[in-house]
Amino acid sequence: MNIIVLVKQVPDTSEVKINRETNTLIRDGVPSIINPYDRYAIEEALRLREKHGGKVTALTMGPPQAAEALKEAVSLGVDDVVLLSDRAFAGADTWATSYAISMGIRKIGQYDLIIAGKQAIDGDTAQVGPETADMLGLPFIAYIRKIEKVENNTMVVERLMDEGYDVVETALPCVITVVKEINEPRVPSLKGKMKAKSLKVAPWSAKDIAADESKLGLKGSPTQVVRIFPPAPRGQREMLSGPLEEQAAAVVKKLKEQSLI
């Protein structure tokens, strides 16, 4: 079973600052890590390999320093890495990013499954997974919390929903994104870290993946960011628990206290 894991290098902070003039993220001086959700994707790929054999390839698009994220993936146990890095990719929105990634995947050629984290913690769009699937003409399932079984080119998975979960059967190859409930990611191994240290990552350019330059980077990005702002804070909330009657009585009491009823 050959698996491609999509990873993204993100700033290691939940308090990313925004450049007010360009409306883009300020990444300078912030240490970079693998997007935490992608660690679950890597872990699941490694577990599938341990069960079914095959090969795991980690793919990312980014500046040359994104090779560090791929090296971390190698330290965790992935077999192969692909770095898409070219000035032509710069300024890409999720659509142009997904185009470049889908072309990179076409170049890799052989695969049974593509796994990504449910979203990246910097942009939080959750779009690259589904858009990549669309461009490759593959089935897509989001929010996978469990891979039940894989056999005869089909896969049965559990998709996490707000209330409960769906059981979905899909043909392979397909693209899935995973949630943190799916597994507990491993730490790297020492042998993996040593292998990663000596690894040289040769990037693939736009030419290497035979991409149409008009669909790449800023040029190929239909998204226009008009304004970025933090959403207005929600008011104070309180969760009630216990028997429904008691909860209802508590709500009535509170509403009365605030003279709302």
Add this chain to the structure above:
Amino acid sequence: MDYILTEEQLMIRDLARQIAVEKIVPVRAELDEHNKFPTDVMKAIAQADLLGLYIPEQYGGLGKGSLDFYIAIEELSKACLGVSTTYAANALGTYPLLLFGTDEQKKKYLPDIASGKKYVAFGLTEANAGSDASGIQTTARLEGNEYVLNGTKQWITNGGEADVYTVIAITDKSKGPRGASAFVVDKGTPGFTFGKKENKMGIRASSTTELIFNNCRIPKDNIIAKQGMGFIVAMKTLDSSRAGVGSQGVGVAQGAIDEAIKFARGRVQFGQPVTSFQAIQHMLADMQTQTEAARALVYSVARMIDSGAKDFSRASAMAKLFATDVAMKVTTDAVQVMGGSGYMKEYPVEKMMRDAKILQIYEGTNQIQRTVIGLDMIKEASKAK
């Protein structure tokens, strides 16, 4: 302080630290509270290759030295001494095979130990034989192609959890110290069972049990080294592991300091953080200075061992003695710096203080270490004239 570690040693430190932060800290209080063996943590340690650090590459390990190993112990000890005791006792049980095993025995056991498929325990202590190892009463009688083991080992770390046990037993009572031999016994051998799991003050994540041998028959080839070499095997094993206990001391002391300073910076009394009081500053300064001195000594001894020194009994005894006395003092002071909060289970330092106590007791009490050091000094002085 910069100890000029190699890039690989820094890698080991970072990896062990990641395990400590991601896998140990979230569960240590629960393991402690419920006396629970750290099964998942040990799996993570195995997966990270850290169980094979000190095992030669030809037997599936990484062939690293003492310093590399101690660095890993220190980082794990910062988070939980119960886990690091489980980890270090695995090495203690492995040393007899590593130091004295035949190639055949090494091929049979070491690859599985390196991969974490099998855990190991070392069985020396008995009810009447602790610091005085000559009080051993467990016997091994040769009958044809088998040794028959009888007796009870006490307070054995990893007891019940380990798959492989290296055990010291008396093969010839009349010969005194030369009448002991070392053996390797597999879990599941008929006649080999475990006593109750001990309920301990600290290091509660580690398993401590009796090993009970009742006409337990093992193949003759399970002897480690020659018959009569049991005490030498035991002493060399303890020499090799002793400074590692020192690195446990350094780790738990540093872990306690880190907690204390984090707490003190946020604790306001009389309108200012308690770190602005000289009393707290001086306590923290003493704690860190003592811990740094202990670390420097442990690393020096590790480098001495790694450079091929033949006799390091005194040096390893000094590292164990000093670093573990420091650990007891520093963890106690960390509780003091944190005051009432330090005494509560919501914070980890009371556990660190309870855990640290065992370091002054196991693998040779600190009183025995002083005897080893003193006698060696006197022996050297008498040779010098």
